[in-house]
Amino acid sequence: MEQDQIHKKIGRNLQSIRKARSLSLDQVAELTGVSKAMIGQIERGDSNPTISILWKIVNGLHISFTSLIEEEAPKVTHTRFDELEPFSEKDGQYRSYPLIPFEQQKQFEVYTVEMESGCEHESEAHNEGVEEYILMSRGEMQLDIHQETYRLQAGDALHFTADKPHTYKNVSDGKTVYHTIIFYPKN
Incomplete structure (x- = not known):
C-alpha cells in the first residue's frame, strides 16, 4: 500500500513539474535519457520506477530527489x-x-x-x-x-x-x- 502511494505521488509530481516548465514528454525524455514511454508510465502511476531511473530524471531536470516525493502544496492558502x-x-x-x-x-x-x-x-x-x-x-x-x-x-x-x-x-x-x-x- 505504501509503495503504491509513493509511485503515484512521484507520477503526479513529475507531471506537475513537467507542465510547470511547459515541457513535452519528448523533451523530458531528451533531458533525462529516460524513454518517453517510461516517463508517461511514471506520470500515469502505471510504473514503479527504480531509484536509478529516478536519479536520471532528477539530474536531467535539475530538481531535488525529494521534489518527486513531497506532498503537493495546497491549492488554497488562507493567511489571517x-x-x-x-x-x-x-x-x-x-x-x-x-x-x-x-x-x-x-x-x-x-x-x-x-x-x-x-x-x-x-x-x-x-x-x-x-x-x-x-x-x-x-x-x-x-x-x-x-x-x-x-x-x-x-x-x-x-x-x-x-x-x-x-x-x-x-x-x-x-x-x-x-x-x-x-x-x-x-x-
Whole structure:
C-alpha cells in the first residue's frame, strides 16, 4: 500500500513539474535519457520506477530527489492578518507583515506595511533585476527612488526597479498602509 502511494505521488509530481516548465514528454525524455514511454508510465502511476531511473530524471531536470516525493502544496492558502507577526523597525513605527512568503518556484513575496505618521524607512538597493510593486491602501506616502520623488495616495500604485536605494515616508497625519509585491528574477 505504501509503495503504491509513493509511485503515484512521484507520477503526479513529475507531471506537475513537467507542465510547470511547459515541457513535452519528448523533451523530458531528451533531458533525462529516460524513454518517453517510461516517463508517461511514471506520470500515469502505471510504473514503479527504480531509484536509478529516478536519479536520471532528477539530474536531467535539475530538481531535488525529494521534489518527486513531497506532498503537493495546497491549492488554497488562507493567511489571517491578525495572526501574522510583523517585522518591526523604528520602535514599532514601521511594521511589515509577510502575507505571502517567498517560494523559489513563484519568484515573489507580498507584504502589508503599516507606517505611523512621520515615519521614514530607508531601504538599501536590492539585487539587480529585483522589482517592487506598491499598492496604496490608506494614507499618503512619499517614495524617493534614487533622485526622483513620488507622492502616493490611497488607491495609487507604483512599480519600480529596486536596484537603487529608496526611502518610504508617511506624509499623512495618520497611519499609512500599503501592500508591496517584491519580484525576484530567476538566476
